Amino acid sequence: MKADKELYLALYRKMLEIRRFEEAAAESFQQGLIPGFIHLYIGEEAVATGVCAHLRQDDVVFSSHRGHGHALAKGVSARETMAELFGRKTGCSRGRGGSMHLFAPEVGLLGSNGIVGAGIPLAAGAGYTFKMLRQDRVSVAFFGDGAVNNWAFHEGINLASVWGLPVIFVCENNLYATQMPFAKATKVQDVYKRAACYGLPGVGVDGNDVLAVYEAAGEAVRRARAGEGPTLIECKTYRTVGHYVGDPGTGYRPREEIEKWKARCPIERFRQKLLAESWASAEELEQVEKQVRALIDDAVEFARNSPWPDPKEALMNVYADYVGGGADA
Numbered sequence: 001m002k003a004d005k006e007l008y009l010a011l012y013r014k015m016l017e018i019r020r021f022e023e024a025a026a027e028s029f030q031q032g033l034i035p036g037f038i039h040l041y042i043g044e045e046a047v048a049t050g051v052c053a054h055l056r057q058d059d060v061v062f063s064s065h066r067g068h069g070h071a072l073a074k075g076v077s078a079r080e081t082m083a084e085l086f087g088r089k090t091g092c093s094r095g096r097g098g099s100m101h102l103f104a105p106e107v108g109l110l111g112s113n114g115i116v117g118a119g120i121p122l123a124a125g126a127g128y129t130f131k132m133l134r135q136d137r138v139s140v141a142f143f144g145d146g147a148v149n150n151w152a153f154h155e156g157i158n159l160a161s162v163w164g165l166p167v168i169f170v171c172e173n174n175l176y177a178t179q180m181p182f183a184k185a186t187k188v189q190d191v192y193k194r195a196a197c198y199g200l201p202g203v204g205v206d207g208n209d210v211l212a213v214y215e216a217a218g219e220a221v222r223r224a225r226a227g228e229g230p231t232l233i234e235c236k237t238y239r240t241v242g243h244y245v246g247d248p249g250t251g252y253r254p255r256e257e258i259e260k261w262k263a264r265c266p267i268e269r270f271r272q273k274l275l276a277e278s279w280a281s282a283e284e285l286e287q288v289e290k291q292v293r294a295l296i297d298d299a300v301e302f303a304r305n306s307p308w309p310d311p312k313e314a315l316m317n318v319y320a321d322y323v324g325g326g327a328d329a
Helices: 005-030 045-052 068-074 078-085 119-132 151-162 191-198 210-225 255-262 266-276 282-305
Strands: 060-062 139-144 167-173 202-206 231-236
Touching (some): 005 068, 005 210, 005 266, 045 210, 068 078, 078 282, 119 139, 119 151, 151 167, 191 231, 210 266, 266 282
Parallel strands (some): 167 231
């Protein structure tokens, strides 16, 4: 892949933004400022960053319960994403969705989803729409290894392949479905090999290498836009935190395994590459760090100071004939 300093710095910045956002979200949750549960993307930042770097605003993404990183990578602002976690009216879903139901169609995020694998057939449906309308738009489904033994995986990928749909299926294989090791859930340890059963390309990459993800996603997007059909990309990665905030993640995973993957941090690995190959100086990367921290501090402050949704609007967008007033009615 041809080296490009502007691209490299953009990839680094986006990964860092996701990491700092998640750290701030965890701290806010522990302070009681965020209701419900939150599932962090720490350790997996290279996947969303590398894939979404190729997408246009009119391309669409379907996310999972671990979707903050996908939202930020697709273009939802840190302010809107954080405010949604806080349940505030200024959030991307107007405070109705929370952590697991982020929705911003104006930038192509058609929803994160708490149902395992549910985004796979939805992405196929979007791809079907694009093909019928003869548009060169792309649909992307992000899902974890826990989804690949689900009916949705089979049906969504099979239909996309049969109909030659412009869909990219991205499996973020972090080796555990909640507390179930992937090795105990299936005999086929490489998800990308399943693509052969459905007649579409399957690509396995190091999900902690943002350039490897970027390159694989670039070819998949090219194929989709050219009408050559879907691609399955498996990104081997790892969440270095628990399944959700509050889960220490150590009862079912060896500490040595966690430490090994922490040492393969996608952000630090890329930082070292940028420095070693003189694509950026330490001063430039420190400046990026300062800018990102300011961005996230601003997002938290914005969320804390944003208003709560009006209870009178609770049924807005639920029924077609809602008469509660307001521009959104």
